[in-house]
Amino acid sequence: MKAIPKSKRKTKINKDHTYEAPGWLLGIFCILIFYPPFFRGLFFQKELLVTHIFTFLFLAVWLYIKIKSDSPVFQSVPDLLAFGIVLLYGISVFYGVNVRLAIAEFMKYANYFAIYLLARDLCRGNERNRKVILNVLLSSSAVVALIGIGSAIGTFDYSGAFSGNRISSTFQYPNALAAYLCALMILSLGFLENSDKLKEKFFYGALANLMLFTFIPTFSRGMWLLAPVML
Numbered sequence: 491m492k493a494i495p496k497s498k499r500k501t502k503i504n505k506d507h508t509y510e511a512p513g514w515l516l517g518i519f520c521i522l523i524f525y526p527p528f529f530r531g532l533f534f535q536k537e538l539l540v541t542h543i544f545t546f547l548f549l550a551v552w553l554y555i556k557i558k559s560d561s562p563v564f565q566s567v568p569d570l571l572a573f574g575i576v577l578l579y580g581i582s583v584f585y586g587v588n589v590r591l592a593i594a595e596f597m598k599y600a601n602y603f604a605i606y607l608l609a610r611d612l613c614r615g616n617e618r619n620r621k622v623i624l625n626v627l628l629s630s631s632a633v634v635a636l637i638g639i640g641s642a643i644g645t646f647d648y649s650g651a652f653s654g655n656r657i658s659s660t661f662q663y664p665n666a667l668a669a670y671l672c673a674l675m676i677l678s679l680g681f682l683e684n685s686d687k688l689k690e691k692f693f694y695g696a697l698a699n700l701m702l703f704t705f706i707p708t709f710s711r712g713m714w715l716l717a718p719v720m721l
Contacts, residue, residue: 515555516619518548519608520626527634527670528660535594542597549604552611563607576603624677631674632697634659635704638667642707657707668710672717675701679721 522544529537556563564570579596586592613620638659641651650662661667675698682694705713 515552515608516612516622519612520623522548522605522608523623524626524630527630538594538598542601545601545604549608552608556611565610569607569610572603572606576600624681628674628678628681628694628697631671632700634661634667635671635700638704638707639700656709657704659704664708665710665712668705668708668713671701671705671708672713672720675705676720 522541526541529541553563564573576596576599579592579599583589583592583596609623613623637648638651638657640646641648641659642657648660651657651659653662656664657667658664659667661670678694678697678701682691682698685691685694705717
């Protein structure tokens with residue numbers, strides 16, 4: 491087999507790294523990652539099905555753009571490993587005791603993989619996009635926290651957000667809410683530590699406190715024990 495000249499290989503590598511997804515893709519992706527917590531955390535098939543349709547339509551458009559720009563879909567070993575997990579779930583459909591549930595799990599992991607690919611492309615070499623996406627996640631968590639606190643103190647009524655003296659917010663599960671808030675609280679603390687602007691420090695500090703204030707009344711003892719380790 492004839493070896494590829496170094497100059498040509500270098501051109502291809504540069505082409506892959508200079509690929510930039512269109513700006514409107516970022517907007518759609520931000521919608522995709524913002525709304526899931528408000529639909530019971532997508533724990534149920536009805537809400538999840540709508541997200542599957544949204545994600546896979548979005549992925550189809552992205553794949554068309556990728557192929558048209560002659561940029562490879564798989565670009566690293568983690569990409570292949572992640573695809574391998576989805577493939578294993580796809581194979582399990584043929585051997586699953588409950589075919590319906592096996593298909594549902596396969597679709598769920600395919601959705602995770604699609605979001606991973608989209609985030610990877612939008613964030614690679616683009617610090618602004620990375621910050622926008624992470625701030626969208628933080629904004630979503632702030633609304634979730636406010637809904638939980640508002641329901642607990644009686645400011646407004648949101649179905650299942652406060653039950654048995656435990657805050658569940660839009661997730662309707664206090665343990666799931668606690669895990670979600672803990673992860674996003676760590677993210678906000680990271681932004682707080684790395685920010686040089688006073689306004690940003692105040693904003694991320696307020697977010698971290700809001701999440702902590704909502705995290706404690708979930709009374710999720712498991713997450714209470716895990717939180718210091720994670721921090």
